[in-house]
Amino acid sequence: MSQGHTMNRQLAWALGALLVVAVCMLPFLVKNYRVFQFNLVLIYAIAILGLNILVGFNGQISLGHGAFFAIGGYTTAVLMDKLGMPYWATLPFAGVLCFVLGFLMGFPALRLGGHYLALATYALALAVPQLLKYKKIEGLTGGVQGIVLNKPEPPFSFRFLGQPLNADRWLYFFTLAVAALMFLLAWNLLRGRIGRALVAIRDHPIAATAMGINLPLFKSTAFGVSAAFTGVAGALGAVCVAFVSPDSFSVFLSISLLVGLVVGGLASIPGAIFGAAFIQFVPNVADELSKAAPWAIFGVILIGLMYLMPTGVMGLIGTLWARFKPKAGAPGA
């Protein structure tokens, strides 16, 4: 073991610890509205992570993950509104339901490749908001009017840096904990056998089958897990925004998630956070730059970004790291 390697590890630990402290202090340094926005970033990060498992690692395309986000959100909203369940207890239900639906969606996905799968999932994204308005389930979903929820109050209170732990800050920490858990799960899932199998399917399905990977099972499971992650994100979104309605989950949401995925970096776990920050903040910046054509500005920023970092933010960070990292094991070290 070279000295450089130990130094690298120490550096990584120090940076990690610093990051944890910063992330925990953050909500006490900014206004409530910003806390709410950071909360949304965490939520989108979980959704994009889910999408990444499918698109980045397994090579299946989805233009319809907004649908799972919606189903997750509605599951939580209905359980809270009709059964009076506490918000935290609804998350597993949203996750499991979306896993099942995602797994089922995985079957047609087996027969559809590439562009055809993109269209099938796109249809899903188009259909779900309209199905939510269906009158037979209106008693549950509230129809076009949606469901208004109560924002959860913090279970205890304290002050830090002169700021109280209010509902927004509490939810931020709750989301942060769930996000940490989801990222840990994804990391565990993807770096082991399953992760390698998913990547093998993406890179060469025939070779993967020859190696004994059960293609249908893995592809469907990848779809299910991906949908479950996005569903949990949707559930958190419903709690955080305290309102769901069909119009909240248009096709545009699905496209946004895909944009976040590509900006963050395909097949990169931490990239999801950068992608989430992008889809949360850049449209607002564009809106401030031009009221007349905010989405044109957004487009220009997006094109510029793709030109500068064709492999996403994580791709760029990887390249920079490779160039400037302390030379581990270099001669003389």
Place this chain on the structure above:
Amino acid sequence: MTLTRRTLTTHLALAGLAAAGLALPAQAQKKYDTGADDKEIKIGQIGPYSGPASAYGTIGKAIGAYFDKVNAEGGINGRKIKYVPLDDGYNPAKTVEQARKLVEEEEVLLIFNALGTASNSAIQKYMNTKKVPQLFVATGATKWGDPKANPYTMGWQPPYAAEGKIYAQHILETKPGAKIAVLMQNDDYGKDYFKGFEEGLGDKAKTMIVSKVTYEVTDPTVDSQMLTLKGSGADTFFNITTPKFAAQAIKKAAEIGWKPQHYLNNVSIGVSSVMTPAGLDNGVGIITAQYGKDPTDPQWANDPGMKDWQTWMKKYYPTGSLIEANNVYGYSVAMTLVQVLKQCGDNLTRDNVMKQAASLNLTLPMSLPGVNIKTGPDDFFPIERSQLSRFDGKTWVLFGKVYGR
């Protein structure tokens, strides 16, 4: 002598001080909440400037253009309006974010004319918890006028239910033995209209309404519904539909030779968007209710209110359309807010804004004669009057009396 004189001066000085002291409480009566001070009143607005409903975006722009006029003419009681419009793309989740931005970061005094029923539902609880006025929302649902449950929320245009009631009144007056068929969009908007209509008919509703069918927004056509309605033998038709379906219904009725007395809700009376695709001849004789002056109606060509509106449009909103009813809407609703702020005087607290909004009594230059804006502590419906008009194959022609409270 000098002493007396000095005493006198002292007395005078004291008197002066006392006078100043008396003047002080008058000045101290200037009361402000976040978003207002001696120089400025900050007003937030949320509308669909992008996305599927961006055609409505012109309302927010017209509002801004009217505030520009007010500011150019010296502002309100010496204060300028700072207008902060934000885009929610007609997505309620985004409306929540933008409302929080306006209240917590921009620190506006109130949020004005946010557009869309779902969008306003999404922020209603938040606004009322924060006690920030959600004033003159741009939707006709009846639920915006409930001061007991939501004292910081108020609508503006006539609620759908009130309009439904007017048609019922007209039927009772002109044709008490009518057999009525109803076509209705199956959502809160449709139900609101129908509820008012039923209430208006009172006890006779059960016997008079011989057929009622619904459709979903997702249905491709309402052809089969129209056949059912014709089959019921009704001689009067209340058409509660949004523009696309309204045009289909009018056309289909003509095709199958059904000629009832046709009442069409105000939501779908656009000459270019509904009546033309339905066939102008097919629409002759249809009755609706209106509260504002239509910029395409030739009878207002020499009306001073209309002329002022056109002058303002040309000067402050030259890119806006001169035949667009939404620009009339923005102008009129902005005028209403300006009146509220004028009434507030130097007491620009959020509570006083709601108090003044709930004590309005004014007539707007672009409202129909006889249509006024009237509110009270228990009456959070500013416009409740409308006049009926009949389609003559080209435009809507007003007739009869003004209905409503």
